[in-house]
Amino acid sequence: MKQTTNSILMIRPVAFRMNEQTAVNNYYQKVLDGLLPATVNAKAQQEFDVFVEKLRAVGVDVTVVDDKENSDTPDSIFPNNWISLHGNGDVALYPMFAENRRLERREDILDTLEEKGFVIDNIMDYTSAEEDGFFLEGTGSLVLDRENGKAYCALSPRADEELFIEFCEDFEFTPVIFEAFQTVNKERKLIYHTNVMMCLGETFAVICADCIDDKKERKMVLDSLKGDDKQVILITEEQVNNFAGNMLELKGADDRRYLVMSDSAYQSLTKKQIAQIEEHVTILSSSLDTIEACGGGSARCMMAEIFLPRE
Secondary structure: OOOOOOEEEEEEOOOOOOOOOOOOOOOOOOOOOOOOHHHHHHHHHHHHHHHHHHHHHOOOEEEEEEOOOOOOOOOOOOHHHOEEEOOOOEEEEOOOOOHHHHHHOOHHHHHHHHHOOEOOOEEEEOHHHHHHOOOEOHHHHEEEEOOOOEEEEEOEOOEOHHHHHHHHHHHOOEEEEEOOEEEEOOEEEEOOOHHHOEEEOOOEEEEOHHHOOOHHHHHHHHHHHHHOOOEEEEOOHHHHHOOOOOOEEEEOHHHOEEEEEEHHHHHHOOHHHHHHHHOOOEEEEEOOHHHHHHHOOOOHHHOEEEOOOEO
16 A cells, blocks of 8 residues: 555635634634634635645646635644545545534535546545544544555544554454643643654655654554664754644655645754655645644645545
8 A cells, every 4th residue: 555645635724713722622723813804704714725826836736626615614724633544435524523623524526526526435434523522633643554454543622542553453454552642831741643753655754753642653654664774864843832742744746755744833843853854755845834823733744645546
């Protein structure tokens, strides 16, 4: 199974703002004082459009779907949390922590993908777990090593262990389970999504090992990555705060590999880290300041990878 794809799904926002329902455990979100909601949304749309342009310019196949007008879906720009699209034709739909994020799941998006020639054979629907208060937020909660058949998951209020194991059984992944923390007002709190503190490429991994407080768990995760011959590139918690863990490897034209990240993530990296990354891939970055501040998510969260077979 290949690790990287050339095709992604992105949702253009119409009512982007800070989501008060997710802010309860996403400590990266901020209120931008003095900005009207319409201004915040316009800035987010501008960042989104420039980002899509940069991706398309290097040959990434981007399917853009507009969010629906008049829907209370401030986080729709982050589709990777509610859907994943797999190489065997399976689509997984995930249970979401915030009630207003459940409105992001749309069947018409699947129709759009089929119209583009992608084949959907089967829908694995985990969303009924919401009724019991259990959540697993897609490739936010799951960082998948498709080639080596492993799924990494930092448990949190948005990543339930039993659901994660069920997913791994259904999709034939070996689970790698740990807890990751960040310091909030001098307290250690669980990081809400795994993909904030780690990213997996074909031949490397970017990870903040310092977020894994338990030494045995930390060693287990690092051993797992190194055992699969991935070069481990360590980042700091301060860099995680600048979304340096929230990156995604994609293929552009001629199968050239890119590591896609925000400008703030790129600017937080040291020269040594940049050199380590560039041994493997070309870096592509874009300014996502408004989206990061209000949404508490970055480049990786905005892209739902499409591995579906084509007709």
